[in-house]
Every structure is written in structure tokens, then in C-alpha cells.
Amino acid sequence: MGRTRTYSWDDPSIPAQSARELAGLDFLRAMQAGLIPRPPIGQTLDFDLDEVEHGRAVFSFLPGEEHYNPIGSVHGGVFATLLDSAAGCAVQSTLPRGTAYTSLDLTVKFLRPITAETGRVRAIGTVVNGGRRTALAQAQLLDADDRLLAHATSSCLLFPIPA
Known part of the structure; x- marks a missing residue:
């Protein structure tokens, strides 16, 4: 039995340019609506x-075998990517036009394994504190029964987007 996965992505400069032109919440809502392509x-x-x-x-x-590490569960880097995305986009949703962020750190606590049998999981990111130069966010990774699978905190640096 062969296992393959094929996918494609759009030019990453398209969402990057839109992020420069829109306030954070407007940008994310446009992406959610499919008006701006998802990042790769x-x-x-x-x-x-x-x-x-x-x-x-x-x-x-939705976790699958293609996300597994060598011991048969979803790789921790996938957990971290989801948590970083949720925390970072929570911060981005608060930013005015012309302001960007980058993650300064990400601290992840892995609490339960995830496999293909886990089913769809959700990463919920919220801003804990927003300032002029930094923001602190957290994210929780939950299964369909709202069991906590992982938790993360992230500090983000806020900066003006270069022209």
C-alpha cells in the first residue's frame, strides 16, 4: 500500500502584500473568506x-499519518506550528494597518499525544496583553471533547512595516 500526498500553494507574496495594506483583523477575515490565499x-x-x-x-x-514522528504520533513541530499560528494571529488581529509582528519565543507544553484517531483538533489563540512594542499571547490545542492536548505562550515583537 502506497501512501502519497499532493498539494499546491499560491504565491506567498500575495498574502504578504495584503498584510501590508490591511489592518490585522481585516487581513485575517479576508483570508478566512478566501479573498486572500492561505500561506504555504x-x-x-x-x-x-x-x-x-x-x-x-x-x-x-485533521491529523494524519503524514504528520507522524518516528514513534507513531503527530510530531511536536506540528503542535508547535498550530499553536504559534493561533497565538500569532490572535496578536495580528489587534494590529492597525502598517504594523506587523514576529514571534520572539514560543513555549509549548505537550500534554497528550495526537494520532490520526484523535480526529479534528482546534488551536485557540488569545491575546493576554498587548503593548506598543510587544504582545503576549497564549494558545490551547483541544480535541473534539475539549480535552487539552497542548498549551503554549508566545511573546511577539510589534514593529512598523517597512515601506
Whole structure:
């Protein structure tokens, strides 16, 4: 039995340019509505932005074998990517036009394994504190029964987008 996966992605400069032109919440809502293409990482791991509001972002993900580590469960880097995306986009949703962010750190606590049998999981990111230069966010990774699978905190640096 062969196992393959094929996917494609759009030019990453398209969402990057839109991020420069829109306030964070407007940008994320346009992406959620399909008006702006998902970034390549969303296509690569096949996760979706399901909800976004000021200070909150929710992604969902259906784990599969293609996400496994050598011991037969979803790789911790996939957990971290989902949590980083949720926390970062929660921060982005609060930013005015012309302001960007980058993650300064990400601290992840892995609490339960994820396998293909786990089913769809959600990464819920929220802003804990927003400042002029930095923001602190957290994210929780939950299964369909709202069991906590992992938790993360992230510090983000806020900066003006270069012309």
C-alpha cells in the first residue's frame, strides 16, 4: 500500500502584500473568506483559520499519518506550528494597518499525544496583553471533547512595516 500526498500553494507574496495594506483583523477575515490565499504552511500542513475576532484566532486541523514522528504520533513541530499560528494571529488581529509582528519565543507544553484517531483538533489563540512594542499571547490545542492536548505562550515583537 502506497501512501502519497499532493498539494499546491499560491504565491506567498500575495498574502504578504495584503498584510501590508490591511489592518490585522481585516487581513485575517479576508483570508478566512478566501479573498486572500492561505500561506504555504497552511497548505503544507492542511490547517484552516476557522474563527477570528479582535484578540482571538482559532485554527483547526485533521491529523494524519503524514504528520507522524518516528514513534507513531503527530510530531511536536506540528503542535508547535498550530499553536504559534493561533497565538500569532490572535496578536495580528489587534494590529492597525502598517504594523506587523514576529514571534520572539514560543513555549509549548505537550500534554497528550495526537494520532490520526484523535480526529479534528482546534488551536485557540488569545491575546493576554498587548503593548506598543510587544504582545503576549497564549494558545490551547483541544480535541473534539475539549480535552487539552497542548498549551503554549508566545511573546511577539510589534514593529512598523517597512515601506
